[in-house]
Amino acid sequence: MEKILRVEGKAFCLSPGNNVDTDQIIPGKYMKWLTMSGFGPHVFEDERAKSKGEHPFDLPENKGRTILVVGENFGCGSSREHAVWALVGWPIRAIIGESFAEIFRGNSAPNGLVCVDVAPKFRAKLEEWLRRYGEANVCVNLTEMVVSIGYVDGALGFKYDSCTMPDEHREMLISGQWNTTEALLSVGEETIRKVALSLPYIGQS
Amino acid sequence: MSKNTLFDRVWEAHTVRILPDGRTQLFIGLHLIHEVTTAPAFNALREEGRKVLFPERTFATVDHTVPTDDRSRPLRDEEAEAVTDALEKNAKDFGIRLAGLGDPRQGIVHVIGPGLGLTQPGMTIACGDSHTSTHGAFGSIAFGIGTTQVKDVLASQCLFVRKPKVRQIKVNGHLNPRVYAKDVILAIIRKLGVKGGIGYAYEYTGDVIKALDMDGRMTICNMTIEGQALVGYINPDLKTVAYLCGRPFVPEGIKFLERSISWLGSASGSDAEFDKIVEMDGEDITPMATWGTNPGQSVGVSEPIPLDADPKALEFMGFEAGKPIKGTKVDVAFIGSCTNGRISDFRTAAWLIKRNGLKVASGVRALAVPGSEATKKEAEAEGLHEIFQQAGFRWGEPGCSMCLAMNPDKLVGRELCVSTSNRNFVGRQGSPTGRTILMSPASVVASAAAGKIVDVRELA
Numbered sequence: 286m287e288k289i290l291r292v293e294g295k296a297f298c299l300s301p302g303n304n305v306d307t308d309q310i311i312p313g314k315y316m317k318w319l320t321m322s323g324f325g326p327h328v329f330e331d332e333r334a335k336s337k338g339e340h341p342f343d344l345p346e347n348k349g350r351t352i353l354v355v356g357e358n359f360g361c362g363s364s365r366e367h368a369v370w371a372l373v374g375w376p377i378r379a380i381i382g383e384s385f386a387e388i389f390r391g392n393s394a395p396n397g398l399v400c401v402d403v404a405p406k407f408r409a410k411l412e413e414w415l416r417r418y419g420e421a422n423v424c425v426n427l428t429e430m431v432v433s434i435g436y437v438d439g440a441l442g443f444k445y446d447s448c449t450m451p452d453e454h455r456e457m458l459i460s461g462q463w464n465t466t467e468a469l470l471s472v473g474e475e476t477i478r479k480v481a482l483s484l485p486y487i488g489q490s
Numbered sequence: 491m492s493k494n495t496l497f498d499r500v501w502e503a504h505t506v507r508i509l510p511d512g513r514t515q516l517f518i519g520l521h522l523i524h525e526v527t528t529a530p531a532f533n534a535l536r537e538e539g540r541k542v543l544f545p546e547r548t549f550a551t552v553d554h555t556v557p558t559d560d561r562s563r564p565l566r567d568e569e570a571e572a573v574t575d576a577l578e579k580n581a582k583d584f585g586i587r588l589a590g591l592g593d594p595r596q597g598i599v600h601v602i603g604p605g606l607g608l609t610q611p612g613m614t615i616a617c618g619d620s621h622t623s624t625h626g627a628f629g630s631i632a633f634g635i636g637t638t639q640v641k642d643v644l645a646s647q648c649l650f651v652r653k654p655k656v657r658q659i660k661v662n663g664h665l666n667p668r669v670y671a672k673d674v675i676l677a678i679i680r681k682l683g684v685k686g687g688i689g690y691a692y693e694y695t696g697d698v699i700k701a702l703d704m705d706g707r708m709t710i711c712n713m714t715i716e717g718q719a720l721v722g723y724i725n726p727d728l729k730t731v732a733y734l735c736g737r738p739f740v741p742e743g744i745k746f747l748e749r750s751i752s753w754l755g756s757a758s759g760s761d762a763e764f765d766k767i768v769e770m771d772g773e774d775i776t777p778m779a780t781w782g783t784n785p786g787q788s789v790g791v792s793e794p795i796p797l798d799a800d801p802k803a804l805e806f807m808g809f810e811a812g813k814p815i816k817g818t819k820v821d822v823a824f825i826g827s828c829t830n831g832r833i834s835d836f837r838t839a840a841w842l843i844k845r846n847g848l849k850v851a852s853g854v855r856a857l858a859v860p861g862s863e864a865t866k867k868e869a870e871a872e873g874l875h876e877i878f879q880q881a882g883f884r885w886g887e888p889g890c891s892m893c894l895a896m897n898p899d900k901l902v903g904r905e906l907c908v909s910t911s912n913r914n915f916v917g918r919q920g921s922p923t924g925r926t927i928l929m930s931p932a933s934v935v936a937s938a939a940a941g942k943i944v945d946v947r948e949l950a
Binding site for chain 1: 504507512515517544555570572573613634636637639646647648650684685749913915916
């Protein structure tokens with residue numbers, strides 16, 4: 286995976302975007318696919334069908350926007366990584382939210398999806414700003430851990446606030462080293478086996 | 491920071507190393523897999539030229555996509571056939587045990603793990619399914635993972651995880667008649683909220699929890715994730731030991747005694763310290779029902795919907811704040827899933843049917859689906875299937891069924907389903923406009939018979 290130091294682009298909101306579950310993000314019927322790709326067009330499919338073109342993912346002004354602004358507990362429910370694959374496939378590059386469900390968050394970084402937490406107050410401001418100046422550029426900077434909003438002409442840094450994400454996810458994204466398998470094995474098979482054998486249900490059986 | 495809890499001890503015993511950033515490389519004692527979230531993980535192993543490090547510590551089954559009626563191969567649903575076929579091939583290629591279709595051990599992964607005795611106290615357990623928290627009922631640390639992590643476990647039998655804080659949830663006193671484990675966990679999630687558990691593991695204790703049988707304890711731990719705690723567990727006691735005795739993967743004789751001592755010894759000590767303690771009274775809990783579109787949006791079935799209820803959820807459900815949920819017309823009734831698809835659930839429901847001579851109301855489609863082949867066999871040996879069938883239920887073949895819309899059992903249109911499953915998310919049961927009311931098995935049969943939502947306490 287390439288290094289991701291910042292994501293810059295136009296943004297749109299799911300409002301209020303609280304407790305958005307992964308069944309909504311990608312309906313269960315798509316869980317029978319054997320691949321990790323192809324889910325993008327089906328993101329929020331049921332909700333979008335009901336909204337008949339009024340869903341934020343279908344509004345013409347949001348076309349091509351790659352940063353999503355959400356509320357709290359985004360990605361709750363099922364552990365399906367398909368939800369991340371669907372968002373990345375859209376493509377959404379970064380999600381700015383008040384909080385994320387843990388399994389969803391864990392699934393996001395290895396797929397290059399940037400999920401950052403911001404204060405509720407800042408999110409409200411960001412929403413208000415985007416309502417007025419939807420064409421503004423938004424930048425999630427992982428080096429400095431700030432979210433900034435710029436003018437329509439692209440001048441960045443007009444308004445900004447700090448954001449957070451777990452250190453390990455930030456590390457994965459900025460180093461481009463997202464494959465944890467190698468790191469897990471780097472401790473050595475013998476060390477892993479030693480821990481296994483020390484367990485009562487393995488060693489003494 | 492928590493100290494001397496079961497969680498701390500089991501975590502420590504499975505720690506391979508602690509990274510400079512504070513995360514733990516945790517050894518996973520049992521890895522359960524199913525057909526839906528694993529195929530890309532195996533593909534990645536192949537691409538990277540890796541083997542499965544401990545094939546004997548992974549166990550596979552098929553549950554999410556399997557039909558609950560005709561199971562002849564190839565399955566009618568081509569996509570379901572493809573994922574089933576892929577799992578069979580992957581299990582064979584990588585030397586993993588599989589309880590596939592037709593195997594007497596097949597069933598919902600969170601029903602067969604405990605049922606076969608694969609799940610044991612003091613273990614760490616991971617599975618690509620958020621309801622893995624179920625296994626915590628045995629005093630294990632069990633949590634759901636994504637597909638990338640499934641690959642990590644296959645390749646290294648380890649995961650990088652950050653140790654959560656531990657919150658003790660104490661349910662004191664006793665439960666009133668017709669109030670069950672499902673009502674308790676719905677009441678807990680209502681109290682703590684659907685995001686109250688972020689960063690926490692929950693230890694459930696108190697007289698109410700201790701009095702529950704293992705099936706009830708699994709119901710509690712199962713829905714832990716609905717409050718966003720990844721792990722929920724209950725300290726092992728003699729009920730835990732008795733449940734496991736004689737199960738296929740549990741050792742016998744003197745070894746069993748030795749193991750039991752180690753299990754019981756893993757329980758949180760009297761000197762255990764928690765990051766937080768929450769207390770509730772069992773007597774206050776009544777039969778619960780959800781009114782909204784997440785599992786935290788619930789009320790006692792005889793109470794009105796809260797005045798501050800989320801308007802968007804109400805609009806979707808067709809309910810009004812301040813109005814009762816009781817009396818709402820029911821279209822579908824479902825008993826089953828990893829939450830309530832175990833023998834005690836079917837016994838409770840069947841007993842109520844028999845005792846009150848209940849019949850499913852006309853116009854209601856009712857479905858009872860055992861969680862595993864073993865549960866089905868046990869229920870049928872007791873004649874429970876006949877009780878359900880005579881009452882008007884379809885008695886299905888084991889699987890996830892109507893919980894999650896990945897197999898033919900689905901809602902149609904705006905149908906309203908009283909369901910023993912775990913999620914009332916919009917679209918969860920397969921229809922974008924279908925509505926789900928989460929309840930206990932007893933509440934579901936009572937409502938199925940009345941054709942509308944009722945308070946099960948009103949039955950004789």
